[in-house]
Amino acid sequence: MSAAVPLATPRSLWRRERFLLLRRASQLGVLALFLLGPWAGVWVVKGNLASSLTLGVLPLTDPFVLAQTLLAGHAPGATALIGAAVVLLFYGLVAGRAYCAWVCPVNAVTDGAAWLRRRLRLTGGRAPSRQLRWWLLGAVLAASALTGHAVWEAVNPVTLTQRAVIFGGGLAWAALGAVFAFDLLAAPRGWCGHVCPMGAAYALIGSKPLLRVAATHSSRCNDCGDCYAVCPEPLVLVAPLKGKDGAGPVVTARECTSCGRCVDVCSTDVLRFTHRFDRQRD
Template sequence: MTSAATASAVLGTVQAKRPARWRWLAARRLSQLTVFALFLLGPWAGVWVVKGNLASSLTLGVLPLTDPFVLAQSVVSGHWPERAALIGVAIVLVFYVFVAGRAYCGWVCPVNAATDAASWLRRRFKLTGGRTPPRSLRYWLLGAVLLVSALTGQMVWEAVNPVTLTQRALIFGGSFAWVLLAAVFLFDLFVAPRGWCGHVCPMGAAYALLGSKPLLRVAATHSSRCDDCGDCYAVCPEPQVLVAPIKAKGGAGPVITARECTACARCVDVCPTDVLRFTHRFDTQRD
């Protein structure tokens, strides 16, 4: 084969693989945009597919969905939810406990787009430094939110929750949500790398507690191919979950079973040697 033909073949291979490098990122953005579009169709176009918000909604007039963390705040603050909310939280619990784990954070939450952007900018401009709080902080904040809600009789987190406030701002306007979202972005960019999702957000902590044994998982099926480039650790919001499956430490299997994993699959996208793949928890074969 001539050098020109070889170069052409290599270029063709790179171009063929390039879309796959963004496949799961594109899928996540499509998921997030679709969720928002369904909520916005009603107030913007009068097509009420979904009524409500990410905290509590009704789809097609028959399917209630309720966020478990929001409902927990309601209960401890002394406001017993209606029957529809209880059915809605049961549906959500079944889905995330048995199927998706902490995937809400990577596939639904709108704040994820802002934190991903901050992470990309840190890598792009090689920003270093910052002070990252302990990962346990989010669990302490989760407990504190529930305690303060119980003491005050108010759902305190919903007053500052960037997830629901961003959605309300899109529908009704208001600047506070955008200021809050910008603060989260700047926090991740300059203060604490991966800080919000990985160390602070109590809603993420709540979904992590639910997602100990979900079906959908990422696995380091081809760990023997790993060349220690570190790309997966650079993009993962919870890089500590990758170590044991990739390095088989302590006899660990290839599946990332850590509850903190958001199943975002960015590690799958960026891995140049295809070590990782999006699969299920029973896919325990290594090559």
């Protein structure tokens, strides 16, 4: 190891887990807002993660669901269109694929499977091609057009999770168990990184957002590999960390979910959150 590369130093729990804790707080907070209505009669948010109205003023509509609805031949209301525009602007201009890491409740399930794989040191399984999610995205849209229904919503683990938490139901919990088992035993980081068409949709929506992770202090990297171990899309880190083919320090790949786990686990503080135009590197 070069003497110029710093050794790992002890860090507090907050420094090691801050973005993970913030993401869990965000995911639980979103679910709590939806639960306040049916459980406590306090209707801060009405609807679900596919389409909602906050405080009777702010509509939010999932663009992927809206696309299925339009292709199915149904005319959405003005509120749904405005809600989709709000979501498109936020994730398209600012947050990228952050929905997958900071809002989607299934993320906690897949993160749990990845954590257990590391703890059990499981190395088996083979993830399908990363192109599968793009094929599924196209297939879902085509099937919606052919059947006249938003077909993904019938099996969408995100929708099923919300139904399971609010209303219960064995089928919904079984779907979540299947996703967990798939990631744990069959395909490491398989669901979010290789299968989910909703994740593919948000990758398209947020292909050039302002918020990005950057390997600003890449000279400090000691090649420990911790960031690759926790990243749900580890391929996005290679070029920024190594400056491959003249790449800058910013993670520009649309697959990045801005989860911040690479920032959390980096013991030499190589990585940080910044904006996509930040070219600083040392």
